[in-house]
Amino acid sequence: MLTVDHLSRSILQPVSFSLADGECLAVQGPSGSGKSLLLRAIADLDPHEGTISLDGVACHTIPAPQWRLQVMYLPAEAGWWEDRVDAHFPDWEAACFWVEALQLPTSIRSAAIRTLSTGERQRLALARALVRSPRVLMLDEPTSGLDRTSVSIVESLLLQLLQNGTSLLWVTHDPAQAQRIAQRCLHVQNGHVLETTLRTSVIS
Numbered sequence: 001m002l003t004v005d006h007l008s009r010s011i012l013q014p015v016s017f018s019l020a021d022g023e024c025l026a027v028q029g030p031s032g033s034g035k036s037l038l039l040r041a042i043a044d045l046d047p048h049e050g051t052i053s054l055d056g057v058a059c060h061t062i063p064a065p066q067w068r069l070q071v072m073y074l075p076a077e078a079g080w081w082e083d084r085v086d087a088h089f090p091d092w093e094a095a096c097f098w099v100e101a102l103q104l105p106t107s108i109r110s111a112a113i114r115t116l117s118t119g120e121r122q123r124l125a126l127a128r129a130l131v132r133s134p135r136v137l138m139l140d141e142p143t144s145g146l147d148r149t150s151v152s153i154v155e156s157l158l159l160q161l162l163q164n165g166t167s168l169l170w171v172t173h174d175p176a177q178a179q180r181i182a183q184r185c186l187h188v189q190n191g192h193v194l195e196t197t198l199r200t201s202v203i204s
């Protein structure tokens with residue numbers, strides 16, 4: 001269980017909520033409202049006030065890199081620091097499972113990052129996160145650059161992850177997607193966060 005208690009930073013007003021194992025919370029709100037600030041603070045990537053804990057262990061009590069492996073933030077545009085794809089995957093065999101699950105060709109291994117489409121890079125970044133098996137995965141618009149088929153593939157895969165106990169915080173600008181993936185939603189507006197209940201259940 002992830003617990004966020006009076007978390008605040010810069011424009012982000014104090015927010016408290018919890019996220020159970022295997023639960024998905026949608027995060028919605030206008031551009032510039034503070035959604036990424038919220039997720040980055042939870043990943044302990046930026047200074048913040050308040051307490052964040054995972055199964056009762058507060059993030060400030062463990063080294064930040066260790067926390068970020070368990071409570072992982074995947075930005076809308078992931079960073080790439082090497083030219084070739086496989087240079088970002090220390091264990092390519094393990095990565096293959098996720099690469100194939102995301103319906104990317106395994107030949108992508110030897111591709112140059114700069115030659116990939118936005119959608120390919122987006123799915124590859126997701127594979128890079130999934131191979132590390134985070135307990136909580138925070139996704140910043142993970143399907144924004146994808147066609148409908150790829151969106152369905154990503155949603156189905158993440159649903160399986162939920163069923164296996166991974167927790168998700170999922171930023172989306174698509175209200176229909178929020179309805180499909182989550183039962184609860186955090187609405188962010190001018191740094192204020194309001195929790196609401198969504199009507200329908202997770203993806204079928």
Ligand SMILES: Nc1ncnc2c1ncn2[C@@H]1O[C@H](COP(=O)(O)OP(=O)(O)OP(=O)(O)O)[C@@H](O)[C@H]1O
Nearest residue numbers: 010011029030031032033034035036037038046188
């Ligand atoms: N490190 C920072 N310190 C202070 N303010 C910041 C910082 N990073 C971003 N901001 C500002 O905080 C506001 C919220 O930014 P944020 O990136 O969280 O928006 P967002 O809701 O994720 O928007 P979008 O949907 O466009 O991605 C913006 O006005 C942004 O300029």
